[in-house]
Amino acid sequence: MEVFKTVLKNREYVAKKLDQKYGNLRVRMSCPICGLADKNSVNNEYEENTITFYCPEHGKYSVNVNKGISKLEYNSPLRNLIRGMSYTATNHSENYNYEILRITGSDYAGFYQEELRYKVASYLGCNVSEMSMIFYAPLVLDWSGAKLLKSLYVKEGAYQDIPKKFINYSFLKADLSYKGLDILYDIVINWINNPYMLFRHYSIYYFMEEFEKYE
Ligand SMILES: [Zn+2]
Incomplete structure (x- = not known):
């Protein structure tokens, strides 16, 4: 709570640094009636320890940070x-x-x-x-060096050349049962035992090769 109060006192600086697009302190609380929240914190009003939010349907609602800090969400x-x-x-x-x-x-x-x-x-x-x-x-990367993203796979049908079990756990489980997790554990514990392997990224093709060894 003390940390958040410090942030509040310096909110102009913090807002400018952390929200270059809108310049707002990106704190929000959902409307107690309908649950809607002002995601970009456009209509927030601030007093010393009170923040007032605005719902287009139900009007203004406030929170005192001394009591209701757990209701707040941040970007x-x-x-x-x-x-x-x-x-x-x-x-x-x-x-x-x-x-x-x-x-x-x-x-x-x-x-x-x-x-x-x-x-x-x-x-x-x-x-x-x-x-x-x-x-x-470490990150798991695709062929281009970008982070492997499940959303890309689902939305865009990307990663056609990668077996499904390396993208979606339910396929890994169907194929190898819990042995899949054991193999993954063995791969990762090896990084921890050899820390030079821990501070780098891995392509998904690395996992495909490693799995072949362990399977
Ligand atoms: Zn509302």
Whole structure:
């Protein structure tokens, strides 16, 4: 909650950095009557600890962040920032005897974090050299080097040359039962045992070859 209040106090800066398209602080809450939410936070109004939202059907509704913060939702960059700063606070608090480590896909590494997390968190007074750690998981790529996307497969009929079991788990299960997961586990545990294999990406064709070895 303290993190979000800091964000609120600096909302003009945060909005400009994290929402270059609309310049809004991308916080939303769905209408308590119909569930509709202003996704781009266009009609939000802010007072010190209160945010007022607007539903075209039911008018204005408000939340006091001291009581209703759990009702709020954020777009990805704002959620990423708030999580990062909250994890950092937890990691440095004596009330917790554990540390939070975030695991996310490598497509969120690099420029995204530098511009949308570290620079903004630093501006908001967070000591970024002590910030919570992010581990970036390897990506599975297609022939062109783009991330393999199930939605592309479903919508565009892409990846015709790739056996279905490498795209959709239900086919893998039908073909190999749980042995498919065992093989996947063996492949990945090998990366963890050989960390130089962990900090890179893999093409889907790599999995096709590995599976042939294990099958
Ligand atoms: Zn409504």
